[in-house]
Amino acid sequence: MNQLTIHEAHQLLKTKKISSVELTKACLNRIHQVDSKVQALITVTENIALKQAHKADELIANGTNINALTGIPAIIKDNICTKGILTTCASKMLGNFVPPYNATVIDILNTCGAVFMGKANMDEFAMGSSTENSAMFTTHNPWDLNRVPGGSSGGSAAAVAVGEAIYALGSDTGGSIRQPAGFCSVTGLKPTYGSVSRYGLVAFASSLDQIGPLTQDANDCALVLNAIANFDDKDSTSVPYAKPDYNQCLNTDLKGLKVGVPKEYFVTGIQPEVETAIRTAIKKLEDLGAYVDWEVSLPHTLYALAVYYIIAPSEASANLARYDGVKYGFSYQDTGNMWQAMEKTRQYGFGDEVKRRIMLGTYALSAGYYDAYYLKAQKVRTLIRQEFDQAFEKYDVLITPTSPSIPFKIGEKTNDPIQMYLSDVCTLPINIAGLPAISIPAGFTDDLPIGMQIIAKPFAEETILKTAHAFQQITNWHKQKPAL
Amino acid sequence: MKLDRKEVLHIGLLARLGITESEVDKLGEQLSNILENFEVLQKVNTNGVLPTAQSIPLKNVIKKDEIKPCLPQSEILANAPRKDGEFFRVKAVLE
Incomplete structure (x- = not known):
């Protein structure tokens, strides 16, 4: 029962063939059964979940017209504020932080009657590609427990892959929803910047961060997006736009769809099995009537990594200045004056990667280097965005691998930051340009998952979901489950 | 761009990260490698x-x-590491 999709579970709940309590208990059993191996969750909220499930069952019994998410178990990444529930960001700095308010997406899900199962592990402050930067523990890839689940939303992705919940929310700053979705063989959508409120999402890089769903298929992504995409005046970057019913765009006919395959995403460092799987998958779209141009070129892709690793740490260094040990979070008091207390608080509260990025950002923004690094990166950001704009005049979607490699071994890249950063080389250009993109399962090599990324112009999630859904109607990759 | 020890310690101070002597060399090397890629x-x-x-x-x-x-x-102060009545308690700012 815990492996049902949202749309399947919703039908069964509506027709009273199952109850939300039964579904919730099935997921809780699964958590008790496998989470000691996978370690996807930092907090399990069993009592809250059962209470919410009972409430959902009451609504159904009373004949209330329920929505698609009512009574459906969800897991939330631990950087999304949940009132009264520990929200750690997988950092010692917020190890004891209980938010006094809900993120807007949590308020929305509460209104929908959602069931919260727990909070998912991640890289500390969402900085990382493997969950190895979590100050709590490393999540294991359910397809091979010796490998990473990807990151930073690795806990969310692994939890959905093993059925600890029906869906999860993650956040994506440079690939943090899509790369773990690819590594764990689930479907993960990073919506257009500004379409989902960031209010209550612990800030990492504010011009890049975006909340989105991790689900078992594109249809479920559409259902979650229908709920969480909303204008919110609490987020000054929230964009008012005419939201369609994303569930209505799902059909299987791709006739006339123009697909571009940018060759820069298939060059240096890509694993040959990944390239083969993605090319085979794109041919399936041709079978569905899509027109495919295999020779698209986006030359500025080459600069995206440098642009990202200047802009994201710069914004992070400013955002994380708030952790001073005074208002909330970890505080080191056993020292002399105020400055020493602040330094010790940050020295012991932050992990290595967080410190590395704060250092990088502080440097890029410091006097004498601002023009050479930060301003230059912002200008190249403009060029990357313009290049995408031009491509979308000709193509409806662009398709690439989600990551150049399959899930790597735990410990394999921890001593080499650059190698770790390269794991996101296909996903971070999309955040730089603010575009929507999805990762869907597109095959396996040696029993390890391969993800395919579908990108569209801003607010064209419908086109992405339609393409992904059509692909999932003629393939079974998304239905494969890890043997755990 | 190669960062020397002095620069690493200076940035560490700007960011109030309490960078220790033992971290300086490793951090300097890693940051220099990343900057080279820029x-x-x-x-x-x-x-x-x-x-x-x-x-x-x-x-x-x-x-x-x-x-x-x-x-x-009360809710705002609930997470305060140190408080005094209705105030956050901090170490002396002016000495």
Whole structure:
């Protein structure tokens, strides 16, 4: 029962063939059964979940017209504020932080009657590609427990892959929803910047961060997006736009769809099995009537990594200045004056990667280097965005691998930051340009998952979901489950 | 761009990270490696290109001047590491 999709579970709940309590208990059993191996969750909220499930069952019994998410178990990444529930960001700095308010997406899900199962592990402050930067523990890839689940939303992705919940929310700053979705063989959508409120999402890089769903298929992504995409005046970057019913765009006919395959995403460092799987998958779209141009070129892709690793740490260094040990979070008091207390608080509260990025950002923004690094990166950001704009005049979607490699071994890249950063080389250009993109399962090599990324112009999630859904109607990759 | 010890310690101080002597060499090497990878940007011609701060630009986002309920003091102070009555307690700022 815990492996049902949202749309399947919703039908069964509506027709009273199952109850939300039964579904919730099935997921809780699964958590008790496998989470000691996978370690996807930092907090399990069993009592809250059962209470919410009972409430959902009451609504159904009373004949209330329920929505698609009512009574459906969800897991939330631990950087999304949940009132009264520990929200750690997988950092010692917020190890004891209980938010006094809900993120807007949590308020929305509460209104929908959602069931919260727990909070998912991640890289500390969402900085990382493997969950190895979590100050709590490393999540294991359910397809091979010796490998990473990807990151930073690795806990969310692994939890959905093993059925600890029906869906999860993650956040994506440079690939943090899509790369773990690819590594764990689930479907993960990073919506257009500004379409989902960031209010209550612990800030990492504010011009890049975006909340989105991790689900078992594109249809479920559409259902979650229908709920969480909303204008919110609490987020000054929230964009008012005419939201369609994303569930209505799902059909299987791709006739006339123009697909571009940018060759820069298939060059240096890509694993040959990944390239083969993605090319085979794109041919399936041709079978569905899509027109495919295999020779698209986006030359500025080459600069995206440098642009990202200047802009994201710069914004992070400013955002994380708030952790001073005074208002909330970890505080080191056993020292002399105020400055020493602040330094010790940050020295012991932050992990290595967080410190590395704060250092990088502080440097890029410091006097004498601002023009050479930060301003230059912002200008190249403009060029990357313009290049995408031009491509979308000709193509409806662009398709690439989600990551150049399959899930790597735990410990394999921890001593080499650059190698770790390269794991996101296909996903971070999309955040730089603010575009929507999805990762869907597109095959396996040696029993390890391969993800395919579908990108569209801003607010064209419908086109992405339609393409992904059509692909999932003629393939079974998304239905494969890890043997755990 | 190679960062020397002095620069690493200076940035560490600006960011108030309490960087210790034992971390300086490793951090300096890692940061230098990363900065080296940024050099590629100098090859891009950005003459006349405007910088992008927000990918989906909005103009004049103004909220209505309305009074709305806010969190009670007790909830705001609930997470305070040190408090004194209705105040956050901090070490002396001026000595």
